[in-house]
Structures are given as structure tokens and as C-alpha cells.
Amino acid sequence: MKLFDCNCSYGISPRPAFRYARDPAELIAEMDFCGIDRALVYHAGMRCSSPAFWNQQFATEVESFPRLEPTWALLPTQTGEQLPPDEFLAAMKANGVRALWAFPSEHHYRLDGRTFGELLEVMTERRIPLFAKLNLIGLGDFMKEFPDLTAVAVNQGPHSLERYLRPLVDTYPNLYVDTSYYIVEGLIEEFCARYGPKRLLFGSAFPDNCSGAALLRLIQADTDDATKEALAGGNLERLLSEVRL
Amino acid sequence: MKPGNPSVIAREYMERGSSETCPLIDMHTHYGPYPGAYLPAMPPDKMRHALQRCGVKKIVCSAHEALLGDLERGNTLMQEGIDECPELFLGYWVVNPNYPEAVVRLPEDFARTRGFVGLKLGPDYHTYPLTGSGYAPALEYANERGLIILVHTWGDSLFNSPQQVAAVAEKYPEATFLMGHSGFGDFETSVRVARDFPNAYLELTCVYIAHDFAMQPAGSGTPLPLNSYLHVNGIIEYMVENASAKKIVFGTDMPWYSPHYAAGAILFARIDDDARHDICHRNAERLLAKFPID
Numbered sequence: 071m072k073l074f075d076c077n078c079s080y081g082i083s084p085r086p087a088f089r090y091a092r093d094p095a096e097l098i099a100e101m102d103f104c105g106i107d108r109a110l111v112y113h114a115g116m117r118c119s120s121p122a123f124w125n126q127q128f129a130t131e132v133e134s135f136p137r138l139e140p141t142w143a144l145l146p147t148q149t150g151e152q153l154p155p156d157e158f159l160a161a162m163k164a165n166g167v168r169a170l171w172a173f174p175s176e177h178h179y180r181l182d183g184r185t186f187g188e189l190l191e192v193m194t195e196r197r198i199p200l201f202a203k204l205n206l207i208g209l210g211d212f213m214k215e216f217p218d219l220t221a222v223a224v225n226q227g228p229h230s231l232e233r234y235l236r237p238l239v240d241t242y243p244n245l246y247v248d249t250s251y252y253i254v255e256g257l258i259e260e261f262c263a264r265y266g267p268k269r270l271l272f273g274s275a276f277p278d279n280c281s282g283a284a285l286l287r288l289i290q291a292d293t294d295d296a297t298k299e300a301l302a303g304g305n306l307e308r309l310l311s312e313v314r315l
Numbered sequence: 316m317k318p319g320n321p322s323v324i325a326r327e328y329m330e331r332g333s334s335e336t337c338p339l340i341d342m343h344t345h346y347g348p349y350p351g352a353y354l355p356a357m358p359p360d361k362m363r364h365a366l367q368r369c370g371v372k373k374i375v376c377s378a379h380e381a382l383l384g385d386l387e388r389g390n391t392l393m394q395e396g397i398d399e400c401p402e403l404f405l406g407y408w409v410v411n412p413n414y415p416e417a418v419v420r421l422p423e424d425f426a427r428t429r430g431f432v433g434l435k436l437g438p439d440y441h442t443y444p445l446t447g448s449g450y451a452p453a454l455e456y457a458n459e460r461g462l463i464i465l466v467h468t469w470g471d472s473l474f475n476s477p478q479q480v481a482a483v484a485e486k487y488p489e490a491t492f493l494m495g496h497s498g499f500g501d502f503e504t505s506v507r508v509a510r511d512f513p514n515a516y517l518e519l520t521c522v523y524i525a526h527d528f529a530m531q532p533a534g535s536g537t538p539l540p541l542n543s544y545l546h547v548n549g550i551i552e553y554m555v556e557n558a559s560a561k562k563i564v565f566g567t568d569m570p571w572y573s574p575h576y577a578a579g580a581i582l583f584a585r586i587d588d589d590a591r592h593d594i595c596h597r598n599a600e601r602l603l604a605k606f607p608i609d
Contacts, residue, residue: 073316088549089585104583105318175529207532228524228572229531230352253524255365255573256355277548278525282320282583287576290332292368 071289073106074303077201077224077250077273078281081114081124090114090277094135097276101137104281106274108137110169110306116143117173122151129165139310141201143171146185155189159196163315171201174208181208183215194219197312201248206234213242220244220309222271225278227251239265246309248273249301250284258301259292267297271306318583324591325582332575333370337592339574340599341366341374343465343495343520343566346396346404347389349379351536356570359396363403369574372596373603374404377435377465381409386417390424397430405603407435407465412449421453425460432606433463433491438474439537440467445479458487463602465518468494469541470501477505484512491602493518493564499526500544502553509558516598517554520566523547523580551584551594560590564598 080091091097101109111132115124121143132138142162145152152158162168170193174181181204183190193200199220202209209223221244226235228251239245239261250273252258261270272288274281291298318329327334348357356365366374376396381389390408397404408431412418425431434457438445445466457464468475477498484492497517498505509517527543528534535541554563567577581594 087546088553102319105316205530232353253576260355278546280548280580283576283579286579290575
């Protein structure tokens, strides 16, 4: 089974985990310890300090680590901190970035059409996945505005949020969920039984959480092997292969 | 690719989902429906199935109903659950100091139970401090009987901080205090309490998963909001190093958190297999040994 972690990071944050990866080599060591083949990665600085700086810096840092695929974080263009959409997309292409993250609470903006309209329209057209760290009330409003965008609901939990989540997954076929906080017993199995195996993505949320915990949960999920293969990496591979930069 | 983790126990769990030599004893579980969340493994048959898949050989439960609703009905439901499956289920009798008559009646009620090994206290849920006088009769009773007391704890809580556990652990040395969630967020204090008081233990439920309550539309679900804590990787190593593996017990809040997820956090922590045995089952076996069960 090929494991492709959709949600992990390295780098220095102001309140670090008890154990974390300072650089790409340490992240690779953590992946080796758990047997994780590849990872879609962000840099802690993109979340905690300056996306404008760390997006570019980080893409350069991981260039020589083919098991790590970089993502970038969004900022509004109105403040001049992020390039206009056409230039931003060109830069993504030049740096091999095929997915984006939004951290609205960390970066203090609204993830909506007023703030990001043009970029989100282009992302929808080019099938660029957006990993949205947004609670499910906010995500519901967002998906209503951009129902065709490929969005991944990340860090949803650890409590069971099914009463919020299922109406959204029922309504928006392009909404995916990462497993990093989806740890209530039976949720992965019920999700796959209800929606099929294509809409869950293996994520560890390392170093917020322990990679091995997410790994054992997935490996021992009460599903068939084909479902596990899809969650482990097949779904993420497919989403990224559909991106047109 | 194969994991580089050299642990024999981890390999066993990865390949088979459980371990004959290193089973799990879950010291923090619940029973019955919970109003604030859909829990697929809540029905007892589904819970038993999940526990069996992960090789959990014993759990100690308290009823959600007793904690969050009708105390008496909930404790009765828990007894019924134990009676249905005594080989797997043990119980904690829930104490709610907002019903002082029930606290006074505790010795008489507890004496009639079968399979109960102690008390469950949820000060954050009952908005009553662990050190308040309303809990004192129950703590005195537990101290006389050498019972296990599982206390919900959370860092900086007004009602059940690790500092408050230190106060009662000192006052009631014959009772065993399990710090549920290990005083989540104030792990440094919790570890010191577990290190300094022979009768205080760290309990791992949800310790292995970061909590950002801003991501949960209804927040923490307690009457007063609980603090978030965003980065927990490495916490088990920190606990083993500073409080010792002998002072940590396994827990999941089942039917909440997946025992495989919780086990994975221990199996992939940078600790040795001897420590894993202590955390997964040996410490619990030692604590439960004095109770007439099995």
C-alpha cells in the first residue's frame, strides 16, 4: 500500500510540539519511521508567520526531496501581500505547487468570493484542490458560494462533527475530508459505506498529532483493501493528477 | 514502504490489529448515548466489536447518562451494561455533587454494585470544583475503600486542574487518582503531579490528539469553554521521560476515540516496548488486581 500523507508540515512554530521536524530531512526521517511514502507538505511558517515569505522559501527547500510535494498558503491580493491570480498561478507552476491551503483564522481573513473570487474561479476551472482549515459552519457557507471547487475539509474534529459534516458531504460532491482528526471510532467506516471510498484522504496532521496514530487507524480500518488503498494515497494522487496549471 | 519502527509490538498491531502479548486495558470509556455527538460505536454490540478488533481485553466505563443527565438512571444503566458483559466491562460510579443526597447515599449504593472499581468525577461538566466540600464524602469513602477515581481534568480549568488533583491526592492517599486527559494542555503540571504523588496517574484519553475548539462549531461542549492545545506530538515520550511509564494508563473515551488511533500514538512513540507494556496493560492490571473481578 502506498501512503501519501495529505496533511503534514515541518518548520519552527512559536509553540512547538514536544517532537517535530525542523527541516525536510527530519520530516523524511519521521515518514521513514512510520513507513509513509510521500507527503503533501506545508511549512509551519506558512501557517504561523509569513506565507508571503515561506511559500517561496519552502518550495525551494523541498526541491531536492522528491518524496515531499509543496503546497502554498493563500493570502488576499487586496493588501498586496499575494500576487494577482495569473501571476500566482504562474509561480505555482514554476515551483511545482499543485494544491493550496487556506488558514483563515490564523491569517485573519474571510474565505469567500469577496476576498478571493477571481482566484477561486480559476482554481475551480483548473481543479486545484484547496485544503481549508475552516470550521464546518464556515465551510458550508464557502461551498455554497463555490460548489464546484475541489475542497478538502481538514482538521475536522476530534469530536464527532457528523451532524454538521454529512449534510455538506451530501450536498457538495467536490468536498473531501482528511482523516487526521477524523478519529472517532467507526466514522471512517461509515463515511466509506455512505459515500464510497473516493472522498477521504489520509492525513496525519504531523507534528500537531502523531503520524503513527493516523497510520494504524487507517491500516486497521474495518474496510476492504481497495478502500484502504484509495484512502492511503490513491484519492490524493487522482486529485493532483487532475490539476491543470 | 515498511515502517522503520523497530518495535515488535508495533509490527504485531500493524499486521494483525492487536497483540496477544501486549493487549490493551482501557481505563477511560463511556456507555450509552451522548447528546452532543453522533458516535457510531455507541451501541454496545458495535463497541464490543471495535474493542475485539483491537485486542482490548477489559474496559472501565461510566454512563454518559449519569454524567450528563439523570444520575441515578445512568448509574443503573451502567450496572446493566456490566451485567450483560462482565468479562469485558467494569464500571465507575458517577458522583455529581449537585445532588448531595446521592453523595451521602454513595456507600450504600456502591455496596450493592457488581463490577464497579471506583468513581467517575466530571467537575467541568458539573461546574463544581474537585476540591469543594460537595465531593468530600465521596472522596473519603473512596479513600477508605482504596477505590480508583477517574477525574476529568483539563489545564487551567476552574474545576479540575492538575493542581486540584494534587490537593486531593495528598489528602486522600489511599485512593488512586487517574487524571483523565492528563490535565489536557497543562501537561507539565500533570506530569509533576503524577511524578510526585504515588497515587496519581496520567490517563491518555485524547492526549494524543490536538484540540482546536475553534474548529468545532459548538466548542468544547462543556458549560464553560475548555482551552485549546494545538500540538501534541511527542507528548507520550515527554510523559515517560518525566513521570515514568509506570504512571501512565491507556484510555480512549470509547465509544469516542478509536483504540487503534490511541494505540498507534503509543506504538509509534520513541519509547521502548517495556514502556509500551506498562502503558497498554501492566499498570492497569496492577491497579485492578485488588478488585474481586474475573
